Amino acid sequence: MQDRAGFEAFYAVNLPRILRACTLVLLDRAAAEDVAAEAFSKLWSHWGQIRGNDHAGGYVFKTAMRLCSKRRRHVAREVVGVVPERNLATDPETRVSVMDALRGLPLRQRQSVVLRDWAGFETSEVARILGTKESTVRVHLARGRAALRAVLTVEGRER
């Protein structure tokens, strides 16, 4: 798995998901692009040592989330209002309200909710990606979901 073509295919397939995850976490499209590019560049630098797309996917997600944390740590105030106008697709009201709701969460809660409920990782995988314990992720999830549900109209119940 050292070939450049293989990496480029992986990049094309996985970039949208990583970029969206970073945007949902950072709420800043430009910052998310930087983080995604940095995460993929780190992946490329280790490409020969990584086996299989699943492992590469986990690596790039973990790297991206750590870069998100690092970037957030170095920014005293979060950038607001950053989703480009051209990206307001079919349901802008929903997305803007979701973005606003996410903005109200601390970073760890936002990461936990995005990775678990949007990206679909198991709680144990979220803990591994965030470099924390599963019990801690559960606490962040509970708090993040409660906060989102308090400000969003969420239909249905947890299964």
Add this chain to the structure above:
Amino acid sequence: MNDVRDEALGALLERAATGIESEPVDHLPEVLRRGSRRRAIRFTAIAAAVAMFVGAVSWAGLTFPRDIDQIPADIRDWRTFASLEENGWTIQVPPPWRVQELPACATAPERIGVSVTNTDFVFRNPKGEQPRCADRHVFAGFPRDGVVFQFQPWGDFGLILPQASTHLPLSADLLESSGGISGGPSERNAAVWVGGRPVGIVRQYVGSDASAADIAALDRMLASFRVRSVDRWTETGEGLTTLHDEERDYEVTYPDGWTVADENLTPWLSSPSEILSLVTFPLRVSEQPDDGFRLFDAPVAPVALQDMQPDDAFISLQEGGGVSAGSTENRPDHFGPRGCDESIYGCRPSQELPEAWRDAPFRAWWIPFLDGGRAFYLFVAIGTEATPELRQQAWAVAESISFEPVPA
């Protein structure tokens, strides 16, 4: 349960994410260029450092930083019952065990209770009904190999002398024996106090033929019990402990042999204020700034520093004070190991100190930094005869400190 995927919330996030466009083509050349450069730098660095690395690792055998990421969670498959947010407490439950929810008291309607057993036994009150707040439970017919964890909530009865908040995690040796139930299981219990008020009572019941595995699971369940507003709590596993401080919003992980101060060692200090002290030796509180070894203007526990021996280490974290966004650097990528030229004390005798202190048995670093919009001073002191492993541990502990950022 709060760790199953929330499909409805996921659908909302998916709708929001769908409109976020990606432009993979534009960034790919830059990604490849940066990745290739990073790989080249890494290979060069590896080649230069390999001899030193092998020597250091084989000599010291240090693996502590790696272990921080590899703490196994013995209860990772367990379910979460109740929530800190909604019920004020939570617990981890082995999946096959039976959970019977107990109703809350009228004075604290959100605070439900629970009985968790390794059997199918259903608890009732003496009237044969579902037990209500503070009701007795009937154990007639309870299996001899059964065990029970129970949290029974209490209302606020008033006229109770306040007591200190219960220290978490709970362990079996903190429970008091009640003598048990005649002909039934033994019972141990402890009241849980938060903010001077009782919030409930935790009980363990153990049948005479209970297996060692079930008793161990019962103890793990007890240790997983969390209560809202108990500001400090710990998780322990594989020789490492993680302290969660929800009042100060930080976490730190440290190995066996280190102790966290239960109280502020510098109560006279208001700015900055001490939020963590972590040491390898017994601690004492300083009554005043000059009560012990005052290290220049660094306001770090003078009496504790005086007690420090050459083979000890000391970490203190303080928040606020003179550090600010305009004058202080962001948190470095990694803390330490720092050299002599960056130390504030220990490389040479200081003429500014009383003679008795000039040869204090440690070297110390004082590191102001910003993290998540918050301002801190990190103080690290390492004994002059500390082992390489302890030196590594000290910086790894500092590195493990993480903070919840100030909300945007």
